[in-house]
Amino acid sequence: MGSGEWHVEKRSTLRNDSFVKESGSAPETGCLSIVVLGASGDLAKKKTFPALFNLYRQGFLNPDEVHIFGYARTKLSDEELRDRIRGYLVDQKNADALSKFLQLIKYVSGPYDSEEGFQRLDRAISEHEISKNSSEGSSRRLFYLALPPSVYPSVCKMIKTCCMNKSDLGGWTRIVVEKPFGKDLDSAEQLSSQIGELFDESQIYRIDHYLGKELVQNMLVLRFANRFFLPLWNRDNIENVQIVFREDFGTEGRGGYFDEYGIIRDIIQNHLLQASIPDIIFIYLQVLCLVAMEKPISLKPEHIRDEKVKVLQSVVPITDEEVVLGQYEGYRDDPTVPDDSNTPTFATTILRIHNERWEGVPFILKAGKALNSRKAEIRIQFKDVPGDIFRCQKQGRNEFVIRLQPSEAMYMKLTVKQPGLEMQTVQSELDLSYGQRYQGVSIPEAYERLILDTIKGDQQHFVRRDELKVESCCVGDLYAVAAQD
Numbered sequence: 487m488g489s490g491e492w493h494v495e496k497r498s499t500l501r502n503d504s505f506v507k508e509s510g511s512a513p514e515t516g517c518l519s520i521v522v523l524g525a526s527g528d529l530a531k532k533k534t535f536p537a538l539f540n541l542y543r544q545g546f547l548n549p550d551e552v553h554i555f556g557y558a559r560t561k562l563s564d565e566e567l568r569d570r571i572r573g574y575l576v577d578q579k580n581a582d583a584l585s586k587f588l589q590l591i592k593y594v595s596g597p598y599d600s601e602e603g604f605q606r607l608d609r610a611i612s613e614h615e616i617s618k619n620s621s622e623g624s625s626r627r628l629f630y631l632a633l634p635p636s637v638y639p640s641v642c643k644m645i646k647t648c649c650m651n652k653s654d655l656g657g658w659t660r661i662v663v664e665k666p667f668g669k670d671l672d673s674a675e676q677l678s679s680q681i682g683e684l685f686d687e688s689q690i691y692r693i694d695h696y697l698g699k700e701l702v703q704n705m706l707v708l709r710f711a712n713r714f715f716l717p718l719w720n721r722d723n724i725e726n727v728q729i730v731f732r733e734d735f736g737t738e739g740r741g742g743y744f745d746e747y748g749i750i751r752d753i754i755q756n757h758l759l760q761a762s763i764p765d766i767i768f769i770y771l772q773v774l775c776l777v778a779m780e781k782p783i784s785l786k787p788e789h790i791r792d793e794k795v796k797v798l799q800s801v802v803p804i805t806d807e808e809v810v811l812g813q814y815e816g817y818r819d820d821p822t823v824p825d826d827s828n829t830p831t832f833a834t835t836i837l838r839i840h841n842e843r844w845e846g847v848p849f850i851l852k853a854g855k856a857l858n859s860r861k862a863e864i865r866i867q868f869k870d871v872p873g874d875i876f877r878c879q880k881q882g883r884n885e886f887v888i889r890l891q892p893s894e895a896m897y898m899k900l901t902v903k904q905p906g907l908e909m910q911t912v913q914s915e916l917d918l919s920y921g922q923r924y925q926g927v928s929i930p931e932a933y934e935r936l937i938l939d940t941i942k943g944d945q946q947h948f949v950r951r952d953e954l955k956v957e958s959c960c961v962g963d964l965y966a967v968a969a970q971d
């Protein structure tokens with residue numbers, strides 16, 4: 487390879503071979519049925535079906551093996567469902583792939599709590615399996631719950647009663663559930679128990695799609711494959727860590743869902759921490775874990791998740807003084823939001839981690855909807871240089887910034903000599919912007935990657951039950967503050 491050239495391996499080779507070797511699980515083949523429950527909804531059309539289409543057109547879903555089923559209460563024909571989602575499937579230019587993909591989709595309408603509907607769904611899946619497996623073989627059934635969490639227990643019960651894979655020769659049944667996983671510790675535990683009575687932990691994939699974002703997936707590599715960071719990543723060198731999520735749009739008709747959960751559960755608990763504050767804060771806990779955790783003993787999912795749990799267990803209870811909540815003007819104008827709603831759409835809080843590495847370092851989490859820009863980033867701010875000899879100028883701090891979106895990038899802010907005859911300092915950047923450095927490489931959408939992981943049985947980027955419990959504990963204080971206000 488010439489200088490300046492680089493080589494991108496196919497994703498399947500990149501991670502999975504090493505992972506499969508470590509975990510000892512063999513790649514699986516055979517008939518695959520993917521069932522999207524809540525197929526009439528917002529998530530299904532915006533994220534789930536587009537991710538499935540992208541996997542299909544890149545060759546990750548074999549048309550000889552796969553069939554996709556939509557299930558929801560709304561009465562629709564197969565063609566009506568296809569028409570609803572067609573506009574969200576990107577590669578409109580590749581009409582052939584698009585129409586072949588749409589033909590793989592069938593729709594079954596039924597309630598979420600009646601065996602009759604799920605028996606019809608089971609028959610549709612079985613017909614597909616029989617048509618694909620001329621001789622009996624392993625069959626794989628993936629149920630994706632693109633639904634409000636309130637219906638998870640009944641849907642899981644129906645799947646267990648009516649729709650499990652029947653092959654004695656292998657295969658599996660897996661369940662993907664979306665956050666928020668409950669509203670507080672009690673409801674999270676209750677939901678976990680209800681689902682846990684029906685399925686093994688190895689069958690349950692709790693999805694937080696921020697864990698599928700390229701730069702979040704890069705965190706372990708950055709931290710543990712670079713000598714640069716190893717000695718600096720601690721309380722001796724780091725002043726604070728900021729994890730920020732801003733959206734420049736509001737609830738847009740999702741108020742019915744959002745108002746019940748709020749920004750803490752929507753984002754902070756899930757994506758940023760995966761604990762339990764307004765929906766936005768939920769997102770942040772997982773990201774925080776990746777920034778703060780110790781090196782796992784291997785890349786095995788259980789080893790990584792063990793280290794994340796330790797971080798969450800070390801989070802100190804949040805105090806009222808370190809929480810600010812707000813609601814954007816106009817939120818209550820959304821017809822799906824109650825006129826007297828007090829639900830926060832903005833939250834900022836400080837988390838403190840009581841361990842040897844992080845004692846005294848504030849982790850500042852900020853998340854908000856309908857702000858003036860859209861951005862998600864992790865900003866590591868370093869301490870000032872001791873004994874600064876450039877006193878004439880106020881030196882900027884060193885910062886390491888990981889921008890998750892938009893335009894994935896990471897850059898280091900550092901002080902250099904201003905070019906010229908004078909000895910003056912100036913802040914500059916070492917910049918790795920993905921758009922420039924990896925031109926022509928398409929970065930997979932988070933959901934693509936995570937759905938592929940569920941098919942491969944890799945739970946590394948999903949939330950384990952005990953992680954969820956500790957998360958809910960650590961943000962429980964935040965919920966309490968939100969409830970007071």
Ligand SMILES: NC(=O)C1=CN([C@@H]2O[C@H](COP(=O)(O)OP(=O)(O)OC[C@H]3O[C@@H](n4cnc5c(N)ncnc54)[C@H](OP(=O)(O)O)[C@@H]3O)[C@@H](O)[C@H]2O)C=CC1
Nearest residue numbers: 524526527528529530558559560632633634635664665666
């Ligand atoms: N939308 C998004 O961008 C994202 C959503 N999520 C998560 O995905 C899940 C689904 O979200 P989303 O698609 O936005 O939600 P929707 O409100 O669009 O609900 C999805 C479907 O569920 C059914 N449904 C809605 N409300 C109820 C109810 N009260 N009881 C029973 N069924 C109901 C409806 O189908 P029908 O009436 O036809 O049965 C609806 O089409 C949530 O857990 C959310 O947190 C996660 C990340 C992003």
Ligand SMILES: O=C1O[C@H](COP(=O)(O)O)[C@@H](O)[C@H](O)[C@H]1O
Nearest residue numbers: 695733752753765766862891932
């Ligand atoms: O889970 C959610 O995430 C989206 C933001 O996802 P992004 O990948 O587009 O950044 C957020 O809008 C939504 O409220 C929340 O439920």
